[in-house]
Amino acid sequence: DADVTQTPRNRITKTGKRIMLECSQTKGHDRMYWYRQDPGLGLQLIYYSFDVKDINKGEISDGYSVSRQAQAKFSLSLESAIPNQTALYFCATSEGLSEGETQYFGPGTRLLVL
Amino acid sequence: AQTVTQSQPEMSVQEAETVTLSCTYDTSESNYYLFWYKQPPSRQMILVIRQEAYKQQNATENRFSVNFQKAAKSFSLKISDSQLGDTAMYFCAFIPRGGGATNKLIFGTGTLLAVQP
Numbered sequence: 001d002a003d004v005t006q007t008p009r010n011r012i013t014k015t016g017k018r019i020m021l022e023c024s025q026t027k028g029h030d031r032m033y034w035y036r037q038d039p040g041l042g043l044q045l046i047y048y049s050f051d052v053k054d055i056n057k058g059e060i061s062d063g064y065s066v067s068r069q070a071q072a073k074f075s076l077s078l079e080s081a082i083p084n085q086t087a088l089y090f091c092a093t094s095e096g097l098s099e100g101e102t103q104y105f106g107p108g109t110r111l112l113v114l
Numbered sequence: 115a116q117t118v119t120q121s122q123p124e125m126s127v128q129e130a131e132t133v134t135l136s137c138t139y140d141t142s143e144s145n146y147y148l149f150w151y152k153q154p155p156s157r158q159m160i161l162v163i164r165q166e167a168y169k170q171q172n173a174t175e176n177r178f179s180v181n182f183q184k185a186a187k188s189f190s191l192k193i194s195d196s197q198l199g200d201t202a203m204y205f206c207a208f209i210p211r212g213g214g215a216t217n218k219l220i221f222g223t224g225t226l227l228a229v230q231p
Binding site for chain 1: 147161164211213216222223224
């Protein structure tokens with residue numbers, strides 16, 4: 001079984017709809033991240049969390065919110081989706097310095113906003 | 115600002131041959147980590163190799179090795195005995211020790227590698 005899972009894998013939605021992307025991990029890591037990938041732009045950090053009570057904005061948090069329901073679960077919400085939020089979304093986890101700051105990624109969710 | 119630059123948008127190599135992908139970075143940090151990630155058509159982001167900046171020895175993982183030149187801020191990836199399954203987008207990434215101010219991996223824009231049969 002995969003260590004980091006994301007649901008759904010693909011999603012098509014309409015402008016103005018609220019959607020949630022979910023991430024679960026079995027790696028036992030405290031740190032979780034949400035990134036967005038756009039063609040030619042690499043990955044940009046949306047939000048990150050170092051534990052259940054610690055949520056931090058990344059570089060492109062506008063239009064997004066997150067919830068850390070448990071150590072193993074970190075959800076990303078688009079309250080009112082817009083077309084320029086069409087992208088590939090990745091969840092990642094890390095144990096921080098003890099594993100050399102290595103981040104492990106889920107399989108990604110491809111989101112299309114019409 | 116910390117940046118990662120991959121100057122080769124696309125590369126091609128014959129199966130069983132060796133290819134080197136280039137990466138340069140800019141930082142004022144002295145302790146940091148460098149990574150190569152592979153993104154095949156399945157779009158999964160897969161860790162290939164990690165280098166710790168305070169270690170002089172170049173990291174190796176089976177057919178993958180790096181040439182880390184700290185003074186030149188260069189971090190190239192060598193793939194030996196290329197296989198068709200190596201066809202993917204390869205991203206170079208950087209993060210300061212402790213995560214820095216942003217706690218994010220800083221990625222380059224990627225190199226698309228095609229392994230030809």
